[in-house]
Amino acid sequence: MHIIVIGSGLAGLTAAISLAKSGHRVQVLESAPKITYIGAGIQVSPNSSRILRHLGVDKFIEQYCTEPVDHRMLRWQDGKMLVQCPLKEPARKEYGSPYWHIHRADLHRGLLECAESLGVESFFDCRVVDADPALPSVTTKDGKQWTADLIIASDGLHSTCRHIVLGRSSPPIPTGQMAYRVTLPASRLKGIEGLNDLITIPGNVHWIGPKGTILSYLLEGINDTLVNLVFTCDVELGTMEDGVNQKNGTPDEVLKAFQGWDPRIGTIVQHVDSVLEWRLYIHDSVDHWAHPSGRFCLIGDSAHAMTPYLAQGAAMGIEDAAILGGLLEAFPDAKDLEESLAVYEKLRVGRTSMVAAASIDSRWFTQMEDGPEQERRDEYLLSHPGIWPNHINIRSRKEFLDELFGYDAYAALEDELKATGLNDRARKRM
Ligand SMILES: Cc1cc2nc3c(=O)[nH]c(=O)nc-3n(C[C@H](O)[C@H](O)[C@H](O)COP(=O)(O)OP(=O)(O)OC[C@H]3O[C@@H](n4cnc5c(N)ncnc54)[C@H](O)[C@@H]3O)c2cc1C
Incomplete structure (x- = not known):
């Protein structure tokens, strides 16, 4: 045909x-x-x-895929781990195919x-x-x-x-939520206290909090490992104007929407150059x-x-x-x-x-x-x-x-x- x-x-x-x-x-x-x-x-x-x-x-x-070891949920204010759920091992052993992260x-x-x-x-x-x-x-x-x-x-x-x-x-149909998406070279965060695991262990690190979440994982970049972050929050907490579906944002907007979250987040965002904002919809x-x-x-x-x-x-x-x-x-x-x-x-x-x-x-x-x-x-x-x-x-x-x-x-x-x-x-x- x-x-x-x-x-x-x-x-x-x-x-x-x-x-x-x-x-x-x-x-x-x-x-x-x-x-x-x-x-x-x-x-x-x-x-x-x-x-x-x-x-x-x-x-x-x-060659561009990484395999996350696990999915960890952390408390939004202080990053305390609430639960850890394995990903890599069950994906391969129980489900017969890998779980990948890729750009x-x-x-x-x-x-x-x-x-x-x-x-x-x-x-x-x-x-x-x-x-x-x-x-x-x-x-x-x-x-x-x-x-x-x-x-x-x-x-x-x-x-x-x-x-x-x-x-x-x-x-x-708008969901009332939006996402800020960010990637940055892991090397920029090297040596900063509290960030070593985040930039070296492949995994889903998921801060969960009121009206928002932050997900961090690693990507295999061409020259460097990248840290990929997705910040999800209510539109009213973020900066999406009516009628806009996607736009470039700024690190300051992310910091404002996620004020009071784990202090490590603020540290990471200070090293970010560019931010993409997406409005979230469903059918x-x-x-x-x-x-x-x-x-x-x-x-x-x-x-x-x-x-x-x-x-x-x-x-x-x-x-x-x-x-x-x-x-x-x-x-x-x-x-x-x-x-x-x-x-x-x-x-x-x-x-x-x-x-x-x-x-x-x-x-x-x-x-x-x-x-x-x-x-x-x-x-x-x-x-x-x-x-x-x-x-x-x-x-x-x-x-x-x-x-x-x-x-x-x-x-x-x-x-x-x-x-x-x-x-x-x-x-x-x-
Ligand atoms: C923040 C966020 C994180 C996500 N994370 C994940 C994830 O980790 N894993 C996962 O599985 N999914 C994830 N998703 C969902 C995933 O991104 C989408 O489901 C997926 O990209 C949809 O693919 P698609 O090919 O259907 O549509 P699209 O990727 O939107 O592709 C549509 C294509 O059609 C073209 N097009 C549009 N209109 C026309 C036209 N009239 N004529 C010709 N061409 C046209 C567009 O240019 C585009 O290239 C995420 C979504 C968001 C918003």
Whole structure:
């Protein structure tokens, strides 16, 4: 089949790779004139690293990945450790694939190189301005009409295609929160009292406090190890004006929003040069991501933008891409598309809604106001380090981690095809 992917983000590129590997001709239309790399890190949990390894992307990125030893939650005011939950060991031993931290630029570049090596054609400065999902076709800003057997809209949170596929308006919903994102060379913090572990031990260090959190982790930079920090807080505590979604901020703004937090934070921020500010949005959960024509569908943030509190937004887009690629490998003819997209929705809508809801729960769990509920939470955390059944913190809850990190998109697809008898008709056994 000839497939067009709209958007060269993490989900779009993974879909392009997955579909090219399944034997299809893939073109990617990207609005940006060239790929510009956002200066921040991303967490790649086992459920998504498993897919990137299956697709061969690991060869392009592995050298830039670090593996966090654990996730530590600290009290916001003084950095006292409340709970420590292992990441590296269970990822590899229980879930069979690593937990990675990587700079987005390196992941993006690796995906692009992998896609190019498979013959995927990319068109930049090629903004899609309209779409006819029935044909299917899209029109780009230069007036050119593009047609294909299948068009996949991976055009992100502020998607042009979402409302066209859904047949109604469905804009992103503000969460009331924003994030300041910062990276700085670890070497700048060398020798400063209290910071040695933070700049030498790969891990998620997570200060949790009223209406905000701070997450710190290390990235493998080209010349230096980088410290990556995400400061999340209510918009009213930060500096995002109405109508602004992303802008450059200043270290002073971060200091103001996080006044009174662990003094080490202030020390680190004094060494920061630049700050990016992002407003956080979600999409409401919908039942259908495919147009009734069976020729046009959504994936990634355009389908299910979620809050970042569990670091799963891109992971869900990568899972979408794996399922689509696997399906269209099993059913490579355009005549089967409607049925394939129905299976895609069945496998993906429920899972992404579950993860999005868990991410929102995580916001409330980590951002409690100080008081009796917070004291009960902290007491429990202090007495339950590590991973436990029914742990009140989902990051430490065994059943949830099994469901989240243990998810194997390819196995889930195979199970579904077997259960529905579709496997008998599949061109190729998965
Ligand atoms: C603070 C923060 C931290 C996060 N941390 C993590 C994490 O650790 N792990 C994780 O898994 N997820 C994380 N996420 C979520 C993750 O960043 C997103 O889910 C992911 O980047 C979405 O990928 P996407 O490809 O769907 O969309 P995008 O990355 O937004 O890509 C969309 C692409 O489409 C292009 N485009 C848009 N409109 C058009 C058009 N009309 N025509 C052509 N091209 C178009 C855009 O230029 C862009 O290249 C985080 C999010 C935030 C806000």
